[in-house]
Amino acid sequence: MRDVAIIGVGMTAWGELWEKSLRTIWTEAALAALDDAGVDHVDYITIGCMSPGLFVGQEHLASLLADELGMAGVPAARVETACASGGLALRMGLAEVASGLSDIVLVTGVEKMNDVDTAETTYALGTAADQEWEAFHGVTFPGLYAMMARLHMAKYGTTSEQLAAVSVKNHANALLNPDAQYHLKLTVEDVLGSTMVADPLHIFDCSPITDGAAAVVIASMDVAREITGDRPIVRITGSGLATDTITLANREDLTSLPAVRKAAERAYAMAGRVPGDIHVAEVHDCFTIAEIMTTEALGFFEPGQGGPAAEKGLTGHGGKIPVNTSGGLKAKGHPVGATGVAQVVEVATQLRGEAGQRQVEGARIGLTQTMGGSGGSAVVHILEVES
Amino acid sequence: MVVGIIGYGAHVPRRRIRVEEIAKVWGADAPSYKRGLKLHQKSVPALDEDTVTLAVEAARNAFERSGGVHPAEVGAVYVGSESHPYAVKPSGTIVAEALGIVPEVHIADLEFACKAGSEGMYLAQSLVKAGEVRYAMGIGADTSQGAPGDALEYSAAAGAAAFLFGADPDRLIAEVMATYSWTTDTPDFWRREHMHYPRHGSRFTGEPAYFRHIMSSAQGIMEKAGLEPRDFAYAVFHQPNGKFPLRVGKRLGFTMEQLEPGWLSPWLGNTYSGASPIGLTATLDVAKPGDLILMTSFGSGAGSDSFIFKVTDRIEAVRDRAPRTRPQIDENVIQIDYGTYAKLRRKIRLGE
Amino acid sequence: MRSPGRSWREHPQRYRLEAAKCTGCGRILYPPRVVCPDCGGREFETVTLPRKGTIVTYTVIDVPPTGFQGQAPLVLALVELENGVRTMVQVADVPDMDRLAVGMPVKLEFRRISEDGEAGLIFYGHKAVPA
Structure with a gap:
């Protein structure tokens, strides 16, 4: 396998982008990454997008977008593992380059979620749950995570205040990210006093509905050394992908995320790293409980210690392991297919030392983690900057 | 058989x-x-x-x-x-x-x-x-x-x-001893196709409809079976409200004690097709082996079906195998x- | 409109709670599958699930999805039935949300789950109610 580097990153401001269509936001992010890399051609395009068919009525997305970018003819494929689609797009691009099939790949993620009303959005997201045996009964994603939260609270004593601490921290981080959907200072009281969506999760425990796209350009190390000049080269040293039961009914332990643990084990093993080596991480905080459970599954904290860690500030700036410096899904926004790629944009930016006010000093090894549904799929990547 | x-x-x-x-x-x-x-x-x-x-x-x-x-x-x-x-x-x-x-x-x-x-x-x-x-x-x-x-x-x-x-x-559990039906074309209550709610003939629903049919049906079956009200442990009549079944029961010669177990509408309302049948399930819940039960339904339009049941010993063994009424x-x-x-x-x- | 076939083929499971018991290892699968995830067995016998169980975990959904809006707040629970099989169901007829608890005994009742609009098919299945 060839070593693979990230040579360009691109992201546009996220939010309710009423004036822009899916193809526009995607093309803007793709161009930003291509410009950042300083390349005008790629050998392959991967697109992580969960449900363009339900959100904008458009399938056959890869060809449409390649053409939109002026690259009709270039091989392109859309990949999908629900909310982990962006992470999968990187994994597929990595395989292209590592295998030697391609030298330069444009890895992208996009989701345009505001072109349907909230009920339709909820329905589209709900298709990531088991349609016949979960969604049939009216369950929603906040509902599924709420059921996990209730057991995590019962088993470990995790509190609503600890959940709220995750939201408060990520919103504080987003204040330093101009591309984030929300720039809003929250307190624990604000979170606990917000509308209940699915007991025990409040609206401020939930990630929002977002339009957005993100892109990175990856290349073989040979190409990377040729074109990156003096900029630090960020290598993808570890990659892990795993699945688990979609239905909670078939999951033995609802207080852990086995797919995340397995994906992390594979990524750590490939990179030759352990959790303690990681300096900065972007994780899948679709709900506050998800960040707590994820930081446990990734090995940053012992099972049950994710909540106290968040409350003590161990995941904040200057903490043991800064998590979601971008603002995370919670505050940066969660255009589902774009999320996994945007995580890579953030971590690569941190490792390059270009994160400005939110820079984690001395960050050389970073991790991204995204997951689909209620943990039915998970993707973990480890990125390292060449010193 | x-x-x-x-x-x-x-x-x-x-x-x-x-x-x-x-x-x-x-x-x-x-x-x-x-x-x-x-x-x-x-x-x-x-x-x-x-x-x-x-x-x-x-x-x-x-x-x-x-x-x-x-x-x-x-x-x-x-x-x-x-x-x-x-x-x-x-x-x-x-x-x-x-x-x-x-x-x-x-x-x-x-x-x-x-x-x-x-x-x-x-x-x-x-x-x-x-x-x-x-x-x-x-x-x-x-x-x-x-x-x-x-x-x-x-x-x-x-x-x-x-x-x-x-x-x-x-x-x-309860042997069917006799059945009897008494039916005429009496338009006391109806609902036309595509209409949400029924219409009814107001006071016409009383004497010419409910009372005439139930009286005739109940008297008909008792005559057929050679029985009188006092021979029955219980009687259940269609119960569109709390008042009608008591009145028709009294007119036929039944006592409050005979009517009470199946008299549910004050607390349940009129469950229409379920009304006299639920009265019967409630009565079976308390009946003893050997008891005779008269049940007479009433359906607007109009007709009354009557049944005479004789409760068997088995009732004691089965009534608590499912929730009582x-x-x-x-x-x-x-x-x-x-x-x-x-x-x-x-x-x-x-x-x- | 969805073809009636999509719900029709699930009637044995949704209406009668039929599950598949692996003849190899005894695992009971609900819904049935083609291959047993535990032992790889491919032969099953049909068994009927018990209708009594307890709540493993639950939530009260204040913002229900399309088709369920009129039923807010919607109580969803993972219920473990007496034979150990778990199933995701709504909990209906909860008189007081404070009575909900992990471990609460429930029984399954036949209910309407959703409908395809006013003119479409009605989809039936089971919901839990307090036992």
Whole structure:
């Protein structure tokens, strides 16, 4: 396998982008990454997008977008593992380059979620749950995570205040990210006093509905050394992908995320790293409980210690392991297919030392983690900057 | 061959609305309804309950009391209702599929206002008696509606009762001793196709309809059987409100003691096709071996089916194998307000 | 409109709670599958699930999805039935949300789950109610 580097990153401001269509936001992010890399051609395009068919009525997305970018003819494929689609797009691009099939790949993620009303959005997201045996009964994603939260609270004593601490921290981080959907200072009281969506999760425990796209350009190390000049080269040293039961009914332990643990084990093993080596991480905080459970599954904290860690500030700036410096899904926004790629944009930016006010000093090894549904799929990547 | 009930069960929704709550909305005088019609409250189905769901639960209770009759051995299922969920598409197939009775079974949905349930019972016992099928089930179930503000709104309720008929001597709970029907064309209550709510003939529903048919039917069956009111332990009459069954019972010569166990409408309302059948399940819950029970239904339009049952020793062994009727009416109820009632009965027009 | 076939083929499971018991290892699968995830067995016998169980975990959904809006707040629970099989169902007829608890005994009742609009099919299945 060839070593693979990230040579360009691109992201546009996220939010309710009423004036822009899916193809526009995607093309803007793709161009930003291509410009950042300083390349005008790629050998392959991967697109992580969960449900363009339900959100904008458009399938056959890869060809449409390649053409939109002026690259009709270039091989392109859309990949999908629900909310982990962006992470999968990187994994597929990595395989292209590592295998030697391609030298330069444009890895992208996009989701345009505001072109349907909230009920339709909820329905589209709900298709990531088991349609016949979960969604049939009216369950929603906040509902599924709420059921996990209730057991995590019962088993470990995790509190609503600890959940709220995750939201408060990520919103504080987003204040330093101009591309984030929300720039809003929250307190624990604000979170606990917000509308209940699915007991025990409040609206401020939930990630929002977002339009957005993100892109990175990856290349073989040979190409990377040729074109990156003096900029630090960020290598993808570890990659892990795993699945688990979609239905909670078939999951033995609802207080852990086995797919995340397995994906992390594979990524750590490939990179030759352990959790303690990681300096900065972007994780899948679709709900506050998800960040707590994820930081446990990734090995940053012992099972049950994710909540106290968040409350003590161990995941904040200057903490043991800064998590979601971008603002995370919670505050940066969660255009589902774009999320996994945007995580890579953030971590690569941190490792390059270009994160400005939110820079984690001395960050050389970073991790991204995204997951689909209620943990039915998970993707973990480890990125390292060449010193 | 002696044919009879070998399994019985009732199911009643948990929600109730009080007469006062309805009267308050329409500026009506609650005490006059409570005194005049002897109605205190009625059952209300939730959004997820309908004739089919109530029928399935009642039928499951009937199977529980049947001493292990396998559903596949049931050769006929009749669901009587004036509130079938589909105008075209049988309720009976859903019920039978849920119970595991399909596919070798004869199924029909019946409609005859409030006596569709007793019609199903009549057909079921007749088929068994004729030797056509080993077991047959008759179910009366309704989630009936009265027009908002109409007198019927105080009584139109929801509930179901199911009876499994057979001739296995060791399974008989109540032997059918006689049946009798008395029917004329008497338009006291009707609902035209595509109309949401029924219309009724007001006072015409009384003497020429309810009283004439029940009196004639009950007297007819007693004459046929050579029995008198005092020979019966209990009697159950169709109960559109609390007052009518007591009045007709008294006119026929029955005492309050004979009527009391099956007299449910003051607390349940009128469950239409389920009304006299649920009265019968409640009566079976308390009957003793050897007791004779008279049941006379009434369906507007109009007709009355009568049955005389003789309770067997087996009643003691089976009545607690499934929930009894009266506790379902009295316990664990959820009182709702008129706004909730209007929502649950889909009386509120939603945005499209 | 969805083809009626989509719900029709699930009637044995949704209406009668039929599950598949692996003849190899005894695992009961609900819904049935083609291959047993535990032992790889491919032969099954049909068993009927018990209708009594307890709540493993639950939530009260204040913002229900399309088709369930009128039923808010919607109580969803993972219920473990007496034979150990778990299933996701609604909990209906909860008189007081404070009574909900992990471990609460429930029983399954036949209910309408959703409908395809006013003119479409009605989809039936089971919901839990307090036992």
